[in-house]
Structure formats: C-alpha cells, structure tokens
Amino acid sequence: MENITEMLKGVLEGCVLEIISRGETYGYEITQQLxxxxxxxxxxxxxxxxxMRLEKNNLVDIKKKPSTKGPPRKFYTLNAAGQEHLEFFWEKWEFVSSKLNELKLK
Amino acid sequence: MENITEMLKGVLEGCVLEIISRGETYGYEITQQLxxxxxxxxxxxxxxxxxMRLEKNNLVDIKKKPSTKGPPRKFYTLNAAGQEHLEFFWEKWEFVSSKLNELKLK
DNA sequence: TGATACTATTCTGCGATACTATATACTAGT
DNA sequence: ACTAGTATATAGTATCGCAGAATAGTATCA
Known part of the structure; x- marks a missing residue:
C-alpha cells in the first residue's frame, strides 16, 4: 500500500508497543514483524x-545481549508505564476507528 | 478523548473530504460537523x-457566497480529482484499519 | 452609538512524527 | 578479501494537526 505515511503517525508507535508487549524483542526483529x-x-x-522515543520516555526496559549473527542486540520489554501507554493507545484507536467507521457508513 | 492529535494525521483530511463529498459546504460548518x-x-x-491544502492540490472547486450571519462563505465541492483522492483515502483507511485490528486480536 | 456576541475566514509559527539517506559494526560463507 | 545479512545509530527533511491571534461581517440590546 502506498502513501500511508501520514496515516501511520501515532499508529506505528502503538504497533511497536504491542509487539514488544508480546515478548522481549529488539529493533531489527520489530521491523521484520511490522x-x-x-x-x-x-x-x-x-x-x-x-x-529511542520509548526509551527516552521510560516506557521500556532494556537488556543488551550478544548475537551470533551480528552486533549485540538491544532487547526491549514493556515496564508498567509502557503497559499503561499501550492500553491508552488502544483506547484512542478504538475511539478514532469507531468515529471513522461511523462517518463512512452514515 | 485526549491526545489523539498524532492519530488524526492523515485521517482528518479524509474526514473533511468525505464531509465535502456529502454536499457543498464551508470551513466553519465543516468544523462543526467534525x-x-x-x-x-x-x-x-x-x-x-x-x-487550503485541498485547494492548493486542486481537489476542490470553490464558490464564494454571501452569508446573512457574517462574512462571505467559501463553499467547497469535490472535483473529479478530489473524489478519486477520497476513494484512495478510504482504501488506505481500510488497509491500516484491518492491519491494526489484526494485530490487536492476534 | 457603543458594546458584545456570534459567525466566518485567514495567517503564522510550532511540535511531533515518519521517512530518507548514510555510517558504523559484527558474523558467516564463498 | 569480498559479499550478504544482521543490527544499531544519526542527521536532515517533509508533512500534518494545532495553538493563538487577527480580521471582518451581522445582529442584538442597552
């Protein structure tokens, strides 16, 4: 799908949070999952x-681990604040999503 | 709902296109409908x-009409390009929306 | 006539976000 | 030595929604 950049703003971060919440993972792997x-x-x-933003905002915990396939990986896990942030993200998504579907069908 | 600014990026423009497509309207009224x-x-x-952006990108036709309640209104209607843009917007929305819901449920 | 409120458009500058492009570093296979 | 794949890092750019204010027209009431 082309030109969805703008629509991903505010959404991609939520996706990353959700992916991290499923289990410890690192940047490169997150990219692949997306x-x-x-x-x-x-x-x-x-x-x-x-x-980097999640890190700066203290939403994740970080552990560095060596990799057999390249430079060391930075593994992320959600902390309590991150979990809360994720829940709030889905609430916002539900809101916006429902409003748009309402507009579309009306 | 608070803090949905980022999530509205790329979405709000689509809403405005949709509202205009329902019938000739002007800025102030669009705001109220949103x-x-x-x-x-x-x-x-x-x-x-x-x-202004829609105008710049030639997606709308414009007609100025006097108002009994204030300064003249600028009425917008979608032209062919605008209609196409709107359809593409909904395609993008469907795509992103489905992916997000997929992620949420999985 | 002066003040206020409501309608309505216009303008400027800002902050947040995703993207582009590139650099750097490590490992494994040929 | 070279390449491909893995992996983090950073600087710069474009786009978008928003805050805040200015401007302008009409109606109403004191």
Whole structure:
C-alpha cells in the first residue's frame, strides 16, 4: 500500500508497543514483524526512532545481549508505564476507528 | 478523548473530504460537523489548513457566497480529482484499519 | 452609538512524527 | 578479501494537526 505515511503517525508507535508487549524483542526483529503484518515499507531507521522515543520516555526496559549473527542486540520489554501507554493507545484507536467507521457508513 | 492529535494525521483530511463529498459546504460548518462526529477539540484553524491544502492540490472547486450571519462563505465541492483522492483515502483507511485490528486480536 | 456576541475566514509559527539517506559494526560463507 | 545479512545509530527533511491571534461581517440590546 502506498502513501500511508501520514496515516501511520501515532499508529506505528502503538504497533511497536504491542509487539514488544508480546515478548522481549529488539529493533531489527520489530521491523521484520511490522513488515510481516503488512507495513512492508517500514525501515529500520523508522523503528529506531520509535524505540529511542520509548526509551527516552521510560516506557521500556532494556537488556543488551550478544548475537551470533551480528552486533549485540538491544532487547526491549514493556515496564508498567509502557503497559499503561499501550492500553491508552488502544483506547484512542478504538475511539478514532469507531468515529471513522461511523462517518463512512452514515 | 485526549491526545489523539498524532492519530488524526492523515485521517482528518479524509474526514473533511468525505464531509465535502456529502454536499457543498464551508470551513466553519465543516468544523462543526467534525465536532458533532466526536472530534470535539477540532478548531477552525485546523480545518482551514486542510481546506487550503485541498485547494492548493486542486481537489476542490470553490464558490464564494454571501452569508446573512457574517462574512462571505467559501463553499467547497469535490472535483473529479478530489473524489478519486477520497476513494484512495478510504482504501488506505481500510488497509491500516484491518492491519491494526489484526494485530490487536492476534 | 457603543458594546458584545456570534459567525466566518485567514495567517503564522510550532511540535511531533515518519521517512530518507548514510555510517558504523559484527558474523558467516564463498 | 569480498559479499550478504544482521543490527544499531544519526542527521536532515517533509508533512500534518494545532495553538493563538487577527480580521471582518451581522445582529442584538442597552
């Protein structure tokens, strides 16, 4: 799908939070999961800015682990604040989503 | 609903296109319709930037008409390009929306 | 006529976000 | 040595919604 950049704003971060909440993971793998989801054009740099932001806002805990396939990985897990943030994200999504579907059908 | 600004990016413009497609309307009225929809915090300035953009991108036709209640109104109607843009917007929405719901349920 | 309120458009600058492009680093296979 | 794949990092750019204010027209009431 082309030109969905603007529509992903505010949404992609929520996706990353959700993916992390499913279990400890790292930037590169998150990118791949987003691509598998269907957001095929998402690149590492984009995910990196998001994880950096999560880090800055203290929503994740970090553990560095060596990798057999490249440089060390930074594994993320959601902390309590991150979990709360994620829940609030889904609430917002439900709200916006319902309003748009309402508009579409009306 | 608070803090949905980022999530509205790319979405609000689509809403405005949809509202215009329902029938000739003007900025102030569009703002009110968005508020009725549930986006209570949308302000005139926001809608203005959107209509200006639609205008700049030649997606709307414009007619100025006097008002009994204030300064002249600028009425917008979708042209062919605008109609196409709207359809593409809903396609994008369907795509992103389905992916998000997929992620949420999985 | 002056003040106020409501309608209505316009303008500017800002902050947040995703994207582009590139650099750097480590491992494994040929 | 070279390449491909993995992986983090960073600077710069474009876009978008929003805050805040200015401007302007009409109606109403003191």
């Amino acid at each position: 691509r598998e989801l269907g957001f095929t054009d998402v690149v590492e740099g984009t995910v990196y800015t998001i994880t | 508020r009725e929809l549930g986006f209570t915090d949308v302000v005139e300035g926001t809608v203005y930037t959107i209509t």
